[in-house]
Amino acid sequence: MIRHDALDALPVRDALPGLAGALDAHGTAVLVAPPGTGKTTLVPLALAGLLGDGPARRVVVAEPRRIAARAAARRMAWLLGERVGGSVGFTVRGERTVGRHTRVEVVTTGVLLQRLQRDQELPGVDVVVLDECHERHLDADTAAAFLWDVRETLRPELRLVAASATTDADGWARLLGGAPVVEAQGAAYPVEVVWAPPARPVRPPHGTRVDPALLTHVASVVRRALAERDGDVLVFLPGVGEIARVAGQLGDLGGVEVLQVHGRAPAAVQDAVLSPGERRRVVLATSVAESSLTVPGVRVVVDAGLAREPRVDHARGLSALTTVRASQAAGRQRAGRAGREAPGAVYRCWAEAEDARLPRFPSPEIKVADLTAFALQAACWGDPDATGLALLDPPPGGAMAAARDVLAAIGAVGPGGRATERGARLARLGLHPRLGRALLDAAPAVGAGLAAEVVALIGEEPPREYGDDLAGALRAVRHGGDAYAGRWRAEVRRLRSLASEVSDAPGPPETPGGPETPEGPGRSARGPASPPVRSAGEDARVGLVAALAFPERVARADGGSYLMVSGTRAEVGAGTGLRGAPWIAVAVADRPVGRGHARVRLGAVVDEDVARRAAGTLLESREEVRWADGDVVTRRVERLGAVELAVRPHTDADPSLVRAALLDGLRREGFGLLRWPAGATVLRQRLAFLHGRFGEPWPDVSDEALHARVAEWLEPELSRARRRADLARIDAGQALARLLPWASGQAARLDELAPERITVPSGSGIRIDYSDPEQPVLAVKLQEMFGLQESPRVAGVPLLVHLLSPAGRPAAVTADLASFWKDGYRGVRAELRGRYPRHPWPEDPAGAEPTRHTNARLGR
Known part of the structure; x- marks a missing residue:
């Protein structure tokens, strides 16, 4: 017998006409209904015509979790006054309870995906309800994309409903071709928010680790709630380990039953949680209790504020769940559990100021999870890149590439990314x-x-x-x-x-x-x-x-x-x-x-x-020639991925590989590996000066430029080299000379534009220091420059003259010799002539005779 009184009490009933009209007009709809309004139980029964009005239809309801699928089916069967397997049944992995008269079947999204892969048309199904789509599980997003594809290409009469209490309604409406949004008004009881942050700061979660201090605090808040409020207490924790730890700290609650509910809990325990208890209860739960489940008797929620989401470390090839702060949407869902049957309260174990900084919605799995299974589903669907699928968020390119590599390695996809027969079997x-x-x-x-x-x-x-x-x-x-x-x-x-x-x-x-x-x-x-x-x-x-x-x-x-x-x-x-x-x-x-x-x-x-x-696909035997430990290493290696299985010396290495190894050595350790006589170093400095002054055709001789043009200047010697010692015999100066602009004839002007030495007034030939390509330096004794009115120049650039004392120590630096004679010389003369009395210190150096000798040698 249908329990009309229970059905009439569900607030979503008022939204049924609008939902029916939306489906009749568009074939798709987005249903937004607060927790406890009956969207999971009343809506499928109404769409199937099981409440005495409307045509008979076959309805499939997709739930993200097995516990929710079983609970929803049992609740709907109870509302009809039947057993599960009659008008309402369910199918989850490893368990199926349906009959030949079943009109509403509740399945997990994973089961729905397998059915779509076996037969895309879903024969016999009139309506599909995607429940709790706000949770953004990867299977649910994938099922929605496939169903939209089926409706667009094969079965335009297939009706689709995306249902949730808190969701991006506009986004889902766009995804389903501009579907109307139908909102149900909730009749949930008021829920008082109590902010209960820890007295002392706790460490943020990392990986699956949760600070034990936070769990101790949660246990204390549960005790506080039991003392301050009536009714059962529902506690949200991120995982099974945290549930066990808090349960251990609550073991001495007199007269209060402590239950643990999660995806791994036995069906009997799950059923006990979903039935009224004889004693007051504390139910410790993961996020499975956020939606699609009504835990009777709950008047208080204690929320630890944490959730578990999948993450992939592509660099290390590891994937695992990680603990994160729960989203605002999850917080609303959790709080709503306290107001389903009567006014209630939620104790939030964080500060009110933190609440606004929480993410609005959970991270979509498609952005953070391992996409190997998704990539296989897409390949079997005929869209290996998933570019043609209607998804709220596109899959990240890097994660898809990594997934395709795995699928290719196990033979699930071919070279073009299309699913093989083996891949289709794996998907099923x-x-x-x-x-x-x-x-x-x-x-x-x-x-x-x-x-x-x-x-x-x-x-x-x-x-x-x-x-x-x-x-x-x-x-x-x-x-x-x-x-x-x-x-x-x-x-x-x-x-x-x-x-x-x-x-x-x-x-x-x-x-x-x-x-x-x-x-x-x-x-x-x-x-x-x-x-x-x-x-x-x-x-x-x-x-x-x-x-x-x-x-x-x-x-x-x-x-x-x-x-x-x-x-x-x-x-x-x-x-x-x-x-x-x-x-x-x-x-x-x-x-x-x-x-x-x-x-x-x-x-x-x-x-x-x-x-x-x-790992046979990663097995290879190859010749390895590389620069290691300061020299060329040549060997024959049998390798299983990164693991070396066998190594043998190899004397007859490919010359091109040797050349590449030598170039790698030069990049790592620099061109100092070559032999640099004094003239070679000076030549490089002179060329650098001319390139900075004139540009082309004078060559750039920086390390980067020399590596880029190595074939032009170093190739003959490099082709004969086999090891580090061979590099040390190469005369870098002779090699660099090949880069001089011989073809244009400018090479002949090298000594004119950037002479290695310059003759000073005393007649000495002094070497120019080009180590600073912006301004070369001339270091010369001061007395040898007497009589010179202006600083000497090379390529139009005045030399920076370092004027030395008779002992060869710096006395002054100038790029303007005339100005120095006029203003700076007097101070230098006063300081040095008493120290070096045997050397000439004329009052007018600009007009004096230059000399390399003392006064005695000059006959004075």
Whole structure:
């Protein structure tokens, strides 16, 4: 029997006529309804015609989380007075409850994507409701883009509704072709905001780390809320670890039941949370409780203000969740949980002044997450670059390029980025492409059962107490009785069925390096076949599965750490079974605060044969010639990515590679590697002066310019050089002479324009110092310049004259000799003539006779 009283109490009922009109007129609509108004439960029932009015339609409701999908289906079935599986059913990964009379089916967005890939037309479906689209999960954005494409090209009658409590309504309206925006007025009860920041500053989150002081503060705020308010308390925390820590600090609450709800919680626990309790309750939850769920009895929300979002470190090839400040939209959603059934309160564990600085909406996953699965979905859809998809935010180019590299390495896409048959099979598995590759390729080698067990273990990271040795964690979970072990067994059953189909798939095996195929050397549509290794120990077979999932994370011991074939270094913890192994395959890793290396959280021991098999596309043997340790190093290297497997000396190196190495050495260490006689250095300085004075045709002889023209001046000698010692025998002066402007005839004017020496009045030939190309220097004894009225010039530039004492020490510096004779000489004469009485110090130096000698030599 339909519960009309409960349905009539849902405020979204008043928006149903407007929604129906929008869909009749446009076929698309954006529904904005506050939390608790019934958009998730009443709207699908009305659209399906299950409330006695309107035509009968088949409605699919897409939810971002499994817990929300199950809860929404149960709530709708209860409103109809039925059991789940009648008019309302649900499908999530590994669980399906529908019947032949089901008209409303609630699915996760991942399930919806798989259906779209199997049959783009979605036959039999009349309406699709994308719920909680404000959360901007990648699967939801992708499903919306695919559905719009289907409506535009195949099924214009397909109706689409984007629904959320807090969203960018205008953006979604544009995305759905100018869809009308229908707003429902909420009848939520008032929620009082209580600002409850910590008394002392706490460290901001980094990676998955949350300051324990903040969690202690959250626990104290929960105790305060219990004392100040009535009703159950819903506490928002970023992750399972934080929930466990706060639960431990609340263990002594007399008469209060503490529950933990998150995506990993058993279905029984989730059901208990969504049902009224007999005692007062504190429900510790992640963001799964933000939307689509009503936790009965809640009058108070305590919000830690944190959330977990995916991030990818492309430089290290690592992806993980990271803790961030929750957005303003998330804060509104969380606060709304307190006002669904009665007036309530939200205790926010941050200062009011900080609230305005929070981001408005969560970061769209498409901008921050690993895009490998998305890139495969787009390739299977026929749009490898995703440029033709209707997306609120385009995927970042770098992240898409990295994703395509991974897909190409596992044979999921061909050279043009189009999905291969193997890629289409991977997309239909409902797994990340890496895990799908491991299941496909490992099942024939280690058996479908073991492959399924290991993939299920990697797919949802096990609790920390299982340890970081994958083989040990597998033995632990097989005998485990915790919630994780229960979920793992259910996933193993699902994957074993898929793996068995793969193992029994027909087709001759191929060995790596076998005949060319359209998908690459030695790779069939099923991927490179793996010879069976079932006779090997189980630990080795576990390692093979992990290595096939993460081939670029296969790592060899190198000093005190491990070097992955990707080039990233990783460290293992003390006391682990991984320590000391020559090779490991890293399944889960992160980067601790302040550390440059990754930290292995879950890995398996492997050997070199497994490494070669798993990362075979990165295996290469090549001649390496490079400048290292101050000389040319030539060798033949067999390399697995960044890991050197074997190195042999190589004496007959390619001359072009040797030349490139020598040039690299010259760039790194400079042209000082050549032999620079005194004349060569002076020639370079003279040319630099003339180039600065006249420009062309006088050559630029800076390091950058010489490197650019190395073929013109150094090539003959360079072509004969093989090592550093050969460079040291090259006369740089002779080589530089090739750059002189011989063709124009200007080279003959070198000594005229920039003479190496200049004759001064005494008759001495004094060398000019061109080390400063802006103004050359002439250092000469003062007495040798007597009688010269003006400073000497070269190429029209007055020399900077350093006038020296009889002992050769600087006495004065001038570029205007006439002015010095007139004004500066008197001071110099007064200071030096008593010190050097044997040298002439005439009162009129401009008219005196220059000399290199003392008064005695002059006969005075």
